[in-house]
Amino acid sequence: MKNIVVIGANQCGLAFAKFAADAGFDVNVYEAKQRDEVAYNWTDDMMEETFPQVGLPLPPEEIHTRKRSWTFIPPSQSVKVFVPVPEEELDFAMYRRPFNAWLEELATKAGAKVHFGTKVDRMLIEGGKAVGVMLADGTKVDAGLVVDCGGVNSPIRNSLPDDFGIEQRIDPNDTFVVRRTFFRRPEGTKRPEFTNCAYLKHLGENGISWCLLSYDEQAADVLIGRLGKLTDARYTNALADLRRDNPIIGKEIVTGGELLQIPVRHPIATMVSNGYALVGDSAYMTIPMLGSGMAAGMRAGRMLADVIAEPIGDPFSVENLYRYQKQYMKEIGAEHSAINMMKNWLLKTDDRNVDFLIGKGIVNKKMLVEASAGHMLRMTFPELVSTALRGIKRLDLLLELAALMGKMEKQLDIAANMPEQYDKEALKVWRQNYEKAFQ
Ligand SMILES: Cc1cc2nc3c(=O)[nH]c(=O)nc-3n(C[C@H](O)[C@H](O)[C@H](O)COP(=O)(O)OP(=O)(O)OC[C@H]3O[C@@H](n4cnc5c(N)ncnc54)[C@H](O)[C@@H]3O)c2cc1C
Missing domain, CATH: 3.50.50.60 (FAD/NAD(P)-binding domain)
Known part of the structure; x- marks a missing residue:
């Protein structure tokens, strides 16, 4: 048939x-x-x-x-790291x-x-x-x-x-629960210097928020997302914080606003x-x-x-x-x-580490460009290690990152090499190895 x-x-x-x-x-x-x-x-x-x-x-x-170039803001909100990408890329x-x-x-x-x-x-x-x-x-x-x-x-x-x-069923903690809402931009508000701001671990919570100027420049495209659950209280608090930093977020909703779920595992x-x-x-x-x-x-x-x-x-x-x-x-x-292992590490690690990596430029622009395009692992393993090595002053973090990269490389190898043919028993073993890193 x-x-x-x-x-x-x-x-x-x-x-x-x-x-x-x-x-x-x-x-x-x-x-x-x-x-x-x-x-x-x-x-x-x-x-x-x-x-x-x-x-x-x-x-x-x-x-x-x-798409426009992004600006990344670490949890402390102490810096704004603009990552310009050439138009054709x-x-x-x-x-x-x-x-x-x-x-x-x-x-x-x-x-x-x-x-x-x-x-x-x-x-x-x-x-x-x-x-x-x-x-x-x-x-x-x-x-x-x-x-x-x-x-x-x-x-x-x-x-x-x-x-x-x-x-x-998916474990809710493996999902990103988001609300994306377009708010009308109040008349007379200045065009922001950075049009696409992503707040990493916003307010120290497990997730991100963003505020973008919409393409027609008439609205603020606001996303607030947290891992597993987004309560109304958290949403309200995060929105208020974004409003303080982004006068383009008006009160009137143009579109969006429903609660959505994205798998992130x-x-x-x-x-x-x-x-x-x-x-x-x-x-x-x-x-x-x-x-x-x-x-x-x-x-x-x-x-x-x-x-x-x-x-x-x-x-x-x-x-x-x-x-x-x-x-x-x-x-x-x-x-x-x-990449999921890296995401899990970022969620687990102290916010000060994320501040340090982004604020001090140790996670360099190339890495952020690749990450924002979803090409993290296009960088070769030695490139990643040498990037981490620049943070030598924080030996604890360097060791942590080196261990993480070693585990990521191993996971890459396991996941890419499934048994040659369909074989129930061999697949059972592969699955155990594949899932070990996430248990
Ligand atoms: C806020 C937000 C921002 C995103 N940004 C990006 C981005 O920038 N780039 C990107 O690539 N992805 C992005 N994504 C993710 C992207 O939307 C999804 O990965 C993609 O839409 C998945 O498509 P899908 O066809 O697999 O499933 P879905 O989009 O989930 O579609 C599933 C469809 O199946 C239908 N359905 C379910 N059950 C039944 C049934 N029993 N009978 C008949 N129909 C059924 C549903 O109605 C639905 O229409 C974003 C998601 C969100 C929520």
Whole structure:
């Protein structure tokens, strides 16, 4: 059977649908929300190189602009470190609604059918294999493959039977709970010297806040995010602090304001089972330090489509689908899992260390540029060590960082080297090693 059901029509589901339909599969995408409610009403950053990487043309000019350079502010708020990036190296900032409309058009032109306002109630399973889905209205849809792009709290992944061997629920502490709100900029307020300010471990709490001047310069784009939980009290307090430093934050809300969750952990250890595959946030494909997930999820969609288009044996068998996970971990997931270790260290370490590293320029501009673009590990290991060595006056910190880098390198190696073929027992051992660093 060549039928594929995709759950979720945000950019990961739509991109995969296009790739799979191009490869000749019969693809139906089911999305619980209405078309114009799926994507956020703002811009988010994405590496331009993702488009050629996945074989898509560059999107039309009117649906993206260029991201601006960031200014980083450590917990003490004693300095503002502006990190200028040359214009041509800045990522795209995608207007998410038109971006989704463009992806939907590509997917439907390739032959995929996208059904909005159509919730998937549950997955149909026979003999330990996914065989389709049941829609909320009771309709049964047969499928050889169910691709779960249902997001961080995918209800389908959350209710998988244990014998699928896939971790069902995410630990809330592995999520970044955020409120992003656009406040109208009060008339007459001066254009800020730094347009994109990121407050690291803002107010000494586990998370970040940012205040950006919106692209039309009419609003302040304010994000407040904390790990695990964002109480109203914390939000109010953080907003008041941002207001003190950013007069562009007015009182009137233009858009946004809902509480959202982003996975910020290492990728899920098992992404596939017979007739079932996870793609995007449902498999925790975001960069743990930044929460960016569009590029990795779209690249994963390309890998999965290629693996089923040129299968070894049954395209939808776990043995064949495993090739997708192996490739994903080698090319993207291993790096993300090492970055997760760095994120955990940053959260755990004394705020004074973060102040020291940023304030004294030990975490240098190159590192911040790479980190803000999600390319942390493009820097070679010796580069990272030599960067840390410049902080020699703080031997304690140097030793801590050296130990961290050693562990990150080991994690990178484990995560990138999954067993050659699908083998349940070998995978059990790999999974234990892979998850050890996070227990
Ligand atoms: C404030 C904020 C800022 C961000 N900034 C960036 C950024 O700058 N760059 C970046 O790359 N990423 C960013 N991200 C992350 C990015 O939004 C996600 O990584 C990405 O949208 C994940 O896409 P997805 O398709 O995997 O899942 P989702 O976007 O979560 O979409 C899942 C879809 O599945 C649907 N669904 C769920 N269950 C069912 C069901 N039972 N039946 C039918 N449909 C169902 C949902 O309605 C939803 O539309 C940001 C996220 C937030 C919240």
